[in-house]
Amino acid sequence: MKNHNLLFILLLIFVQATASISVAEDKIAPPPPEEWPKPIEDDRPIWFLLFDRLEYDLNEGPDTILWDVQGWIGSDFNKLWIKTEGDQKLSEDYGGDVEIQALYSRLISPFWYLQIGGRFDTLYGNGSDPSRGFGVIGFEGLAPYWYDVETALFVSQDGDVSARLEAEYELLFTQRLIAQPRFETNIAIQQVEKFGVGEGFNDVELGLRLRYEIRREFAPYIGISWTRLLGDTADIARNEGEEVDNLAFVTGVRMWF
Amino acid sequence: MGSRDKLITRRRFLHYAGTFSIMAGFAGIAPAYALQQTGIQAGNRQETIPDINLLIRWDRIDVGGREGRAITLNGSIPGPIVRLKEGKDAVIHVTNELQEDTSIHWHGILLPAEMDGVPGVSFPGIKPGQTFTYRYPVKQSGTYWYHSHSGVQEQSGHYGPLIIDPTEPEPFEYDREYVVMLSDWTFEDPKRVFAKLKKMSDYYNFQRRTVGDFFSDISEKGFGPTMSDRLAWGRMRMSPTDIADVTGYTYTYLMNGLSPSANWTGLFKPGERIRLRFINGSAMSYFNVRIPGLKLSVIQSDGQNIKPVEVEEFQIAVAETYDVIVNPGQDSAYTIFAESMDRSGYALGTLATQPGMAAPIPALRERPLRTMIDMGMPMEKMDNMKGMEMNNNDAESSQNSHRHHGSMNMEAGEIVARHGPDHHGPGNTSIAMVERNRLGEPGTGLEDVGHRVLVYTDLKRLDTKYTKRKPDREIELHLTGNMEHYMWSFDGKKFSEVKGPIPFKYGERVRLTMVNDTMMEHPIHLHGMWMVLDNGNGAHNPRKHTISVKPAERLSVEIDADAPGNWAFHCHLLYHMEAGMFRVVNVSADNETITKK
Numbered sequence: 001m002k003n004h005n006l007l008f009i010l011l012l013i014f015v016q017a018t019a020s021i022s023v024a025e026d027k028i029a030p031p032p033p034e035e036w037p038k039p040i041e042d043d044r045p046i047w048f049l050l051f052d053r054l055e056y057d058l059n060e061g062p063d064t065i066l067w068d069v070q071g072w073i074g075s076d077f078n079k080l081w082i083k084t085e086g087d088q089k090l091s092e093d094y095g096g097d098v099e100i101q102a103l104y105s106r107l108i109s110p111f112w113y114l115q116i117g118g119r120f121d122t123l124y125g126n127g128s129d130p131s132r133g134f135g136v137i138g139f140e141g142l143a144p145y146w147y148d149v150e151t152a153l154f155v156s157q158d159g160d161v162s163a164r165l166e167a168e169y170e171l172l173f174t175q176r177l178i179a180q181p182r183f184e185t186n187i188a189i190q191q192v193e194k195f196g197v198g199e200g201f202n203d204v205e206l207g208l209r210l211r212y213e214i215r216r217e218f219a220p221y222i223g224i225s226w227t228r229l230l231g232d233t234a235d236i237a238r239n240e241g242e243e244v245d246n247l248a249f250v251t252g253v254r255m256w257f
Numbered sequence: 258m259g260s261r262d263k264l265i266t267r268r269r270f271l272h273y274a275g276t277f278s279i280m281a282g283f284a285g286i287a288p289a290y291a292l293q294q295t296g297i298q299a300g301n302r303q304e305t306i307p308d309i310n311l312l313i314r315w316d317r318i319d320v321g322g323r324e325g326r327a328i329t330l331n332g333s334i335p336g337p338i339v340r341l342k343e344g345k346d347a348v349i350h351v352t353n354e355l356q357e358d359t360s361i362h363w364h365g366i367l368l369p370a371e372m373d374g375v376p377g378v379s380f381p382g383i384k385p386g387q388t389f390t391y392r393y394p395v396k397q398s399g400t401y402w403y404h405s406h407s408g409v410q411e412q413s414g415h416y417g418p419l420i421i422d423p424t425e426p427e428p429f430e431y432d433r434e435y436v437v438m439l440s441d442w443t444f445e446d447p448k449r450v451f452a453k454l455k456k457m458s459d460y461y462n463f464q465r466r467t468v469g470d471f472f473s474d475i476s477e478k479g480f481g482p483t484m485s486d487r488l489a490w491g492r493m494r495m496s497p498t499d500i501a502d503v504t505g506y507t508y509t510y511l512m513n514g515l516s517p518s519a520n521w522t523g524l525f526k527p528g529e530r531i532r533l534r535f536i537n538g539s540a541m542s543y544f545n546v547r548i549p550g551l552k553l554s555v556i557q558s559d560g561q562n563i564k565p566v567e568v569e570e571f572q573i574a575v576a577e578t579y580d581v582i583v584n585p586g587q588d589s590a591y592t593i594f595a596e597s598m599d600r601s602g603y604a605l606g607t608l609a610t611q612p613g614m615a616a617p618i619p620a621l622r623e624r625p626l627r628t629m630i631d632m633g634m635p636m637e638k639m640d641n642m643k644g645m646e647m648n649n650n651d652a653e654s655s656q657n658s659h660r661h662h663g664s665m666n667m668e669a670g671e672i673v674a675r676h677g678p679d680h681h682g683p684g685n686t687s688i689a690m691v692e693r694n695r696l697g698e699p700g701t702g703l704e705d706v707g708h709r710v711l712v713y714t715d716l717k718r719l720d721t722k723y724t725k726r727k728p729d730r731e732i733e734l735h736l737t738g739n740m741e742h743y744m745w746s747f748d749g750k751k752f753s754e755v756k757g758p759i760p761f762k763y764g765e766r767v768r769l770t771m772v773n774d775t776m777m778e779h780p781i782h783l784h785g786m787w788m789v790l791d792n793g794n795g796a797h798n799p800r801k802h803t804i805s806v807k808p809a810e811r812l813s814v815e816i817d818a819d820a821p822g823n824w825a826f827h828c829h830l831l832y833h834m835e836a837g838m839f840r841v842v843n844v845s846a847d848n849e850t851i852t853k854k
Contacts, residue, residue: 027763027821027846029370032378037358039377039406039825042837043753048456076684076744076751110686110739111494142741145491172467216453216460256456 047073048256053085053209055252057225061243062091066250072105081105081115081140095125101136112141119154123195130194133157146170162188162197178219182207191232196240198232211254219254287521288333288417291513294524294612296435296531306345311336311361313405313415314354320509321516325444327414328355328405334514335438335538336403336417343398343424349391351383355410358382361391362406362784363419364576365560365802368393370822373784375406378823378841382407398423399560400534400578402438409447412540412831416440420534421560428719429556429565431582434532435523439546439573439595439604441508441539442516450503451832458743461504464599464624465496489629493687495776497627499740500701502777502832503541505602510542512595517605520615525608527588532556533581537573540831543598543778543805545572545703546579548591548608549619554582555711559801562719571711572598572700574780574805576829579711583608590614598701600624625702630669631776633676633689633809670695673811674772681749681774685737688774692811696792700807701778714792716799723789723796728768728815729850730761736773736781736806736828736838744836745828751837758843759826761818762850769814776808779833783842785824788814803829818844 053068066087072079086098103117115138122131138152148168155161164186171179186202209223225248229237234244316329330336341347353359360382362374372393376382383389398421405415418436443450453460474483490497515521525531537544547553547570555566557580565582573579573595585591590609597603600621607615629636670693680688696713703710738745745751761767769788773779780803787800791813798815806812821844828838 029763029821029823029843029845031758031843032823032841036377036381038753039375039841040752040835040837040839041408042751042835042839046452046455076742107683107742109683111741142494144494145488146494172465173469174467175463175465216457 043075045073045075047071050254050256052254053252054255055221055250057087057248057250059248060246062089064089064096064248066252074105077107079105079113081113081117089125093125095123097121097123103136103138105140109141111143112139114138115140115152121195128194132195143167156192158192160188160190160192160197162186162202176213176219178211178213180207180209180211180221180223182209182225188233191236193236196233196236198230198234198236200232201230202233203227203229207250209250209252209254217256220252221254222249222251224248225250287514287519288331288335288337290338290418290436291333291335291515291521294522296433296523296525306340306342306347309339309347309349311339311349311351312354313351313359318414320442320444320511321518323444325442327442328359328410329414330417334414334416334442334511335440336415338436339403339417339419341395341419341421343395343421346392346394350388351391352388353383353385356385358384358407359410359415360406361403361415363391363393363401363403364782365399365401365578366393366419367396367785367787367820370785370820370824373822373824375784375825378784378825395421397421397560399557399562400436400536400580401560402536402538402576402578404538406825409451409540409831409835412441412443412447412450414442416538418534418536418538428562429532429582430530431532432529433525434534436513436534436536437521437593437606438513438536438538439542439544440511440514440537441503441542441597442511443503443507443509445507447540447831450507451835454502454743454832458502458740459496459499461502461506462496462498463504463506464498464500464601466498493632494741495627495632495687498624499627499776500599500625501542501597501601502743502830504599505597508542508597508602510539510544510595510597510602510604512593512604512606515606517603517618521606522612522614523606523608524612525585525610527586527610528584530582530584531608533583533593535573535579535581537575537577539575541575543572543574543700543780544595544604545570545598545700546593546595547571547619548583548593549616550587550591551583551585551608554584555715556580556582558716558799559803561800563799564717564719564797566711566715567709568711568715569708570703570706572703572805574700574778574803574829576780576782576803577801577805590616592616592618594619596621598625600702622702622706627701627776627808630693631701631808632687633691633774635672635691636669669693670698670810676772676774681735681737681746684739684744684746684751684754685735685749685774686739686741687776688735689772689809689811691809692772693809694812695807695810696790696812698807700805713790714794716790716792716801717794717797718799719797721796723798725796726766729765730767731770732759732767733770733772736771736775736779738775738777738833738838740775740777743832745830745833745838746836747838747840752839753837755840758823758841760848761816761842761844762848763818763821763844763846765818765850767816767818769816770811771804771806771814772811773806773808778805778807779838780805780829781827782829783816783824783826785820785822786816786818786844788816790814820844821846 049071064087068085072081081103084100088096101119103115105113119134134154150166166184184205207225211219211221213219229244373379401419512521593606595604672691674692699710782803
C-alpha cells in the first residue's frame, strides 16, 4: 500500500511540474523569423533630379544658354550627389564652360550634408579647351532663416585652392508665384590665368528669378542676373578684351523629378 | 477605351453575394451599407455569425465623378461591414487577387498574435492567389475597423468597418444606427505621394505664409512682433502652417466612400435617437467633426463605453473611433461636416427625414497655425500668468502669437518636464524643450471655436474593472522626426536602425511615457493590447488602442502585457509609418522584467 501511495504522490508531482511548464510554454514567443518580409521598408533607395536653372540669358555680350542641374540617389543618410553647371555662348565663336561634380554626401545634422568628392571643369571655344580636375569638400543644406546654402573648398590637380559660396532664398508672393534671390561668389588662393582665375575674390553674382509653379515640378521663370568680376580676375578679363560687368535678362524653367 | 476588368465568374459572384456591393457595370463603388439609406434598426442583431468571405482586388471606381483605381474589398471602398458577436468565434476567409502580397489587420481587436495580420510580425503575409483564413475568439464589443498592413495599400481603399455586438445590453439607448467611416482618397499612386514627400516635404502645403501675410500681420500686430515671430520660426526652419503632410490638394475626403458631391445620406424619423459610429479610416487626415444644429453625445471611444459627454464638436485622429448619439428633433436635414484639420477640404454627409433633402454646408474655417507651445518653447510670461486675469491689450502677449485667436492659449497645459541634452541625432530636427500635459487641451484649430469640443480628459471609462497595480517597468519613448527630409522615428531611430523588438515580460504592467519632440500630432497605435491613458481620471482612465500625442506633449499609458507574441507599435499616419516610425513589441514569458525599485 505504501508503495502505491508513494507512486501516486510522485505521479502528482510529475503532473504538476509538466503542467506548469506547458502553461509557461505557450506564453513564450520568439521574435518574428528572419525569413519573413519586413513589416515596413523604410530604407528603400530614393532619388531626386533638379534642374534649378535651365535658361536663356540675354547678356550685354553674346547670349548664352545656362544650366544648373543637381541630382542625388541613396538613402536618408548616405547619398551620391551629382552636380553639373555650365553655359554655352550662342554666337559664331561658340564657347562656354562645363563643370561636373560627383560627391558622397552624408547627413551629419538635421539640415546639413557633408559632401566629399571630385569635380571636373572644361573651358572650350578659345582653341585651347583647357580642363582640370579637383578634390572637393563642402557642405550643402538649409541654414537658419531658410537660406539654401552650398559651399565648398576645391583643390585642383595642380594644387590650386579655391572656394565657392552659393545661397538661395524663396519669397512667396502667392502659393505659386515665388521670387528667388540668388547670391554666388568664388575665391581663389592662386592665380590660374589659363582658366581666367585671379587671386582673391573672383566674382560675385546676384540674381533674382520670379517663377510660377504650374506644378511644383514645373515652373517657368524670368529674372535678372548681374555678374561682376573682381580684382585680379577683372584684370585678366580686361587684358583679354572681355567685359568685367554683365547684367543679363534671363528666362527659363525650373523643374524637378 | 480601357480594357474591361476581369469578369467575375458566376460561381464566385454567388460566393461573395452576401456582402458584395451593388455592381454598377464595370466600376466598383460605395458599399451596400452606404447606399441603403435606412441604417440598421437597433436590436436587429444577428445571433449566428456565418463565415465571412472577403475578396481583395483592384477595381476602377468613381469618386466625385472622376474615375480612379482602388483596391476594393468585395468590390467597394470602404469594404463591407464585418459584423461579429462577442463570444462567438470570427471566421474570415480573405482571398488575395492582387499581384502583390496583402494582409488584413483587425484594428483594436484582442486576438492571438498570428491572427493580427501584420506581415513580418504576425505572419508572412497573404500571397497573390492565396486565401488566408483568420480565426479568433471575440472577447470585446464596439466599433472598430480593418485595413491592409502591407505597404501603402490602405491609402488605395483597402479598409472597412468592423462592428462587434455585445453580449450584455448596452448602457445607452437608440433607435437606429449608422456607420460613418471617414477616409482620404487620392487619384495619385500612393507610392508617388510618398516619393514626393521625400523630395519636397511641403509639396502638398498650399497654405504657406506669403509676403502678403507678412504685411497684413504688420498692420494687425505691428512690425516688432511680426518680425520677431518670423525670425523665431525662421531660426528653427519650421513653418507654423505645417498642419497636415498631405492635404486637399490631392485628397478627396470621403464619408462611407462617397465624396462631398455624392453626399452620403442617412434617413431618420424626427425624435429618433440615432447612433453614429464614427471611424477615421484615413491614411493621413485628422478630422474635426460637427453637425450644425445637433448636440453630440459621445458614448464610446475606441469601442469602449465611456461616461457620456455632450459636445458640439470633436477631433478624431487617424484610426480612432467615436460612437455618438444624436437626437434630431426637426423634420429637416442636418449636415455631418468633417473638416480636415488643416481646413484644406472636408468630408460631407447628411442626416435627413427624406431622401434628397440637404442642409446648408458650413464654410471652411480659416487654417490654424502651430504655436510656440507646439514647438516646446517655455512661454515664461504665459506660464507665470496662468490663473491670472489676462489683459487683451497686453503688447507683450502678442509676441507669443501669430494669429490673435492662437494667442496666449491660457488653456495650454502645465509644464511637466524639461528635455534632457540628447537631441536624438540627425534623424530628428527639434526637441520639445518643455514638455506639457496637454490632455485637457482641444486639438489644433479648436482653441476658440465658441462651443464645447471633446478633449482627452473628458474620456472616463464607464465600468469599474480597472485594477490598480504598481507598474513593473517604466519606458520613455520620444516621438521624433526630420520634416525637411521626411524622416520619422522613435528616439531618432527608424525601424531599420534598431536591432530586434522591444521586450515586455508576459504578465507585467508597463508604464509607457511618450514625449512628442515634433510639432505634429501623431496617432500612436499598439496592436494586441490596450493602452490605458492616464488622463487624471484614476480608476476611470480610458482604454484606447490609438492615442494622438500632441506636439510637445508628455503623456503616460499603462499596458498590461497579457498577450504573448509579436505586436506592432507605430504611428498610424501611413507615410510616417512607412518612413520608419514603427517598432515591434515582443511579449514573452522568457523576457526579463526590470523591477521598479
